[in-house]
Amino acid sequence: MGDLWVKGSPRWLSLKTRIKRCPWCKEKVDEPQSSTCSHCDGELWRDDGQELRDIDLRYQEVEAGQQRRLKDVLIYGSVVVGAITLVLPLLHIGAALVTPLVVIAHMLLLKIYLIRRSQRLLGRTRRFFLRWISRFSFLWIGIPGYGLGSLPLVGVAIGVITFAGLTLLLNSYSLWSLHQEYIRAPLAKWEKLVLAILAVVTVLAIFVLICVTVLLGFSAAWLMDWVQNLS
Numbered sequence: 001m002g003d004l005w006v007k008g009s010p011r012w013l014s015l016k017t018r019i020k021r022c023p024w025c026k027e028k029v030d031e032p033q034s035s036t037c038s039h040c041d042g043e044l045w046r047d048d049g050q051e052l053r054d055i056d057l058r059y060q061e062v063e064a065g066q067q068r069r070l071k072d073v074l075i076y077g078s079v080v081v082g083a084i085t086l087v088l089p090l091l092h093i094g095a096a097l098v099t100p101l102v103v104i105a106h107m108l109l110l111k112i113y114l115i116r117r118s119q120r121l122l123g124r125t126r127r128f129f130l131r132w133i134s135r136f137s138f139l140w141i142g143i144p145g146y147g148l149g150s151l152p153l154v155g156v157a158i159g160v161i162t163f164a165g166l167t168l169l170l171n172s173y174s175l176w177s178l179h180q181e182y183i184r185a186p187l188a189k190w191e192k193l194v195l196a197i198l199a200v201v202t203v204l205a206i207f208v209l210i211c212v213t214v215l216l217g218f219s220a221a222w223l224m225d226w227v228q229n230l231s
């Protein structure tokens with residue numbers, strides 16, 4: 001009888017139950033329908049009948065930890081970015097090499113130090129949204145912001161504002177996502193809209209960039225021909 005039930009159950013259910021792990025001890029749950037874990041005796045279900053997840057046990061702790069780390073990131077990061085943008089104008093053409101490095105370092109700092117623990121507790125869809133909204137934010141805010149950071153004097157203010165703004169934006173979005181996941185809310189409409197608009201704008205911008213490059217190449221070739229015909 002048990003075999004028949006397993007064979008007859010939908011594929012997504014068998015896939016889901018196969019990878020189910022106990023939120024308390026992380027061991028694989030052998031019998032998905034049982035009320036407690038066979039390894040540690042921890043409860044596997046909430047009183048309202050919903051499955052108990054990692055996030056149900058760790059939400060408060062992870063949220064508080066991120067708020068604590070945010071202060072350090074903002075204070076020390078702003079000082080470092082201020083110092084870098086102060087010397088950037090002295091590097092002249094070298095600034096073009098340093099700017100992408102600052103963008104990458106900022107991205108890694110947020111990903112590895114600030115939001116990694118929250119990101120891990122999110123479901124697959126929210127993790128995808130957080131990852132892509134972060135990438136697009138760095139593309140559309142980080143690169144121009146740090147690029148203007150190489151201007152003399154005002155560059156320091158623009159660089160620090162870019163650093164603090166991007167950090168606060170992605171901190172807020174990740175903590176908001178964590179809370180939405182915690183209360184089992186579905187993905188918001190504006191999240192889908194924002195990600196779709198950013199994706200379309202990015203694809204269009206890349207397309208325009210390619211067209212401009214090709215046109216410039218053609219114009220250069222045409223100009224060379226014209227100059228040669230003159231002589």
Ligand SMILES: [Zn+2]
Pocket residue numbers: 022023024025026027037038039040041042
């Ligand atoms: Zn367990």
